[in-house]
Amino acid sequence: MSSYPTPENNVTLRTGITIFPSQAKAMDQVISELAERSPAAFILVTDVSGHLVTSKGDSDKRHLLALAALVAGDLAASQEIARMTGEYKSCQLVLREGEKVNTFIAEAGLFLVVFVLVARDVPLGWARILIQEAAHQIAEIISTPSDDVSSLKIGLDDENLQDLIGEAFDTLLKE
Amino acid sequence: MHINFQLRELNLKIVYYGPALSGKTTNLEKIYERVNPAQRSELVSLKTQEDRTLFFDFLQLELGKIGGLTPKIHLYTVPGQAYYEASRRLVLRGADGVVFVADSSPSRVDDNQESWRNMRIHLWSFGINPDKLPTVVQFNKQDLPDALKTPTLKYLLGVNGLPIVEAIATKGQGILETLRVITRGVIMQVQKEMA
Numbered sequence: 001m002s003s004y005p006t007p008e009n010n011v012t013l014r015t016g017i018t019i020f021p022s023q024a025k026a027m028d029q030v031i032s033e034l035a036e037r038s039p040a041a042f043i044l045v046t047d048v049s050g051h052l053v054t055s056k057g058d059s060d061k062r063h064l065l066a067l068a069a070l071v072a073g074d075l076a077a078s079q080e081i082a083r084m085t086g087e088y089k090s091c092q093l094v095l096r097e098g099e100k101v102n103t104f105i106a107e108a109g110l111f112l113v114v115f116v117l118v119a120r121d122v123p124l125g126w127a128r129i130l131i132q133e134a135a136h137q138i139a140e141i142i143s144t145p146s147d148d149v150s151s152l153k154i155g156l157d158d159e160n161l162q163d164l165i166g167e168a169f170d171t172l173l174k175e
Numbered sequence: 176m177h178i179n180f181q182l183r184e185l186n187l188k189i190v191y192y193g194p195a196l197s198g199k200t201t202n203l204e205k206i207y208e209r210v211n212p213a214q215r216s217e218l219v220s221l222k223t224q225e226d227r228t229l230f231f232d233f234l235q236l237e238l239g240k241i242g243g244l245t246p247k248i249h250l251y252t253v254p255g256q257a258y259y260e261a262s263r264r265l266v267l268r269g270a271d272g273v274v275f276v277a278d279s280s281p282s283r284v285d286d287n288q289e290s291w292r293n294m295r296i297h298l299w300s301f302g303i304n305p306d307k308l309p310t311v312v313q314f315n316k317q318d319l320p321d322a323l324k325t326p327t328l329k330y331l332l333g334v335n336g337l338p339i340v341e342a343i344a345t346k347g348q349g350i351l352e353t354l355r356v357i358t359r360g361v362i363m364q365v366q367k368e369m370a
Contacts, residue, residue, distance in 0.1 A: 016176050016177075017176075017177050017178075018178045018179075018180070019177070019178065019179045019180065019181065020181070021180055021181045024179065024180075024181035024182075025181075047177045047186075047269070048268060049177065049186075049249070049268065049269030050188070050233070050249060050251075050269075051177045051186035051188070051247070051249060053177070053179065063217075065216040065235045066216060066217055066219045066233065069219060069231075069233040069235075069249070069251075070219065070221075070233075073221075073230055073231060073265070073266075076265040076268055077262070077265060080261060080265055084261075155241070155242030155243045155244050156185075156241065156242050156244070156362065156365060156366040156369060157242070157366070158241075158242055161241070161242075161362070161363065161366055162363070164241045164242070165238075165241060165358065165359045165362050165363075166355075166359070167239065168238040168239040168240065168241050169238060169354075169355050169358055169359075170239075171211070171214065171238060171239035172210045172211060172214055172215075172236055172238060173209065173210065173211065173351070
């Protein structure tokens with residue numbers, strides 16, 4: 001198993017990740033397996049800046065976007081609390097016990113965060129092992145260079161980019 | 176920044192930073208009102224009982240395609256009150272661009288300067304050189320009777336050379352212009368970095 005970057009003094013926090021199709025597919029496979037084995041009612045993967053990466057399970061799209069931002073913020077706060085109290089370790093896991101469901105928020109390496117919702121009757125220890133295992137696999141996937149990099153282009157090389165940005169921005173505004 | 180080639184998405188994070196009550200949340204509220212509902216998320220606000228920002232406000236905007244990619248702009252505000260320093264730093268995590276919302280009142284000059292200094296310190300703590308991060312400075316509350324003028328504010332804050340937008344956020348003036356300028360700056364920066 002290859003190693004992935006670990007936080008050093010909580011300094012390296014800026015994200016700059018690229019997810020290639022093969023990585024997206026591998027990640028989806030991991031969360032599908034997690035959903036089946038745990039079993040989990042809902043799983044969401046976001047980056048540490050709060051950008052939604054993928055999800056599995058029923059949820060309104062608008063809620064997903066907000067949830068991704070809140071999950072990232074929650075983990076960031078937990079990491080900072082741990083750091084300030086001298087209890088920081090990598091692979092942080094936050095558990096919230098509810099009446100009907102439990103939620104887990106797990107670090108998946110430096111760049112990603114996994115949010116998992118499981119029924120209350122799923123043993124906590126079992127869920128924790130599976131979630132940490134999945135988080136580790138996701139961290140591995142995102143840190144493994146993809147073999148299809150050369151065939152992909154970002155598409156921002158147009159010399160009229162400033163105009164294109166202006167036009168794209170104008171689509172936002174109400175008529 | 177996060178690029179998802181599978182979905183052809185370019186995800187970017189812009190943080191509205193500035194002293195308490197300078198109008199950061201108002202910026203997002205006015206953007207929310209003026210943007211096509213099909214292209215924005217809900218506005219999420221984590222507030223105190225006194226209606227002040229506790230952790231952050233969040234709004235996502237989806238621009239039209241550029242070069243086959245859909246830029247998704249994530250807007251965040253920081254809590255402005257002095258004792259939320261640790262939270263402010265966390266919200267800056269992963270920022271691709273910053274809007275500094277300054278209060279144009281003469282009585283808030285020190286607060287603006289301190290907030291500006293702290294923002295730069297926090298960015299450095301993440302290994303980000305603030306001089307290389309796309310930044311727009313908004314001089315808000317230009318409708319105050321004693322509002323300082325732009326040249327004075329620029330001098331006091333030491334922000335010569337940065338894009339400046341004058342605004343009256345409560346009336347929605349200058350809000351979209353600020354967003355347009357920072358969006359352009361951030362995407363141009365992505366182009367530069369990916370070249």
